[in-house]
Amino acid sequence: xxxxxxxxxxxxxLMIGCAAAMLLLGNGRIMGASGIIxxxxxxxxxxxxxxxxxxxxxxxxxxxxxxxxxxxxADTNATSNPVVxxxxxxxxxxxxxxxxxxxxxxxxxxxxxxxxxGIGATVLYLLAGGVTVALFxxxxxxx
Numbered sequence: 001x002x003x004x005x006x007x008x009x010x011x012x013x014l015m016i017g018c019a020a021a022m023l024l025l026g027n028g029r030i031m032g033a034s035g036i037i038x039x040x041x042x043x044x045x046x047x048x049x050x051x052x053x054x055x056x057x058x059x060x061x062x063x064x065x066x067x068x069x070x071x072x073x074a075d076t077n078a079t080s081n082p083v084v085x086x087x088x089x090x091x092x093x094x095x096x097x098x099x100x101x102x103x104x105x106x107x108x109x110x111x112x113x114x115x116x117x118g119i120g121a122t123v124l125y126l127l128a129g130g131v132t133v134a135l136f137x138x139x140x141x142x143x
Contacts, residue, residue, distance in 0.1 A: 016104065016108055017108060017112075019031060020108050020109050020112070023055075024109070027051070030105055030109045031104050031105065031108065031109055032101050032102060032104055032105025032106075032109065033056075033059065033102050033105070034093070034096035034101060034102035034104075034105065035105060036052045036055055036056065037052075037056060038097075039052055040052050040053065040056065079142065079143045081142070084136075084142055084143060091132075095125060095128070099121045099124070099125060100121075101118070101121060103122075103125070105118070106118040106121040106125070107121075107122045107125075110122065
């Protein structure tokens with residue numbers, strides 16, 4: 001029997017893949033969340049801000065909607081320490097900016113288009129994430 005968390009992961013991955021395909025086929029745009037957020041923040045999406053704003057609203061609303069529909073809270077082993085959560089968010093944002101993209105842009109869309117840049121970025125951020133978790137969990141004992 002497959003663990004429920006694996007089924008949820010599979011369903012979530014399918015949903016992200018379908019959303020990326022729909023955005024690419026419908027708008028001709030790559031679903032890179034950091035680029036979409038960056039366009040809203042730096043003002044480069046000024047003329048077409050409604051679509052990106054709805055996309056970000058969907059990213060924020062989807063987990064809450066899933067909890068409402070299923071009645072299940074998110075199962076996480078992450079820390080509840082707000083300092084660690086803020087630091088992690090800032091580091092992820094910095095990494096996405098340095099890599100010119102995030103997991104959705106490079107990992108989902110880049111790999112599916114066989115982009116060497118996307119594949120390389122994905123390998124590097126997965127390695128960096130593994131090293132970071134090992135450091136913070138086993139050396140520093142923070143998470």
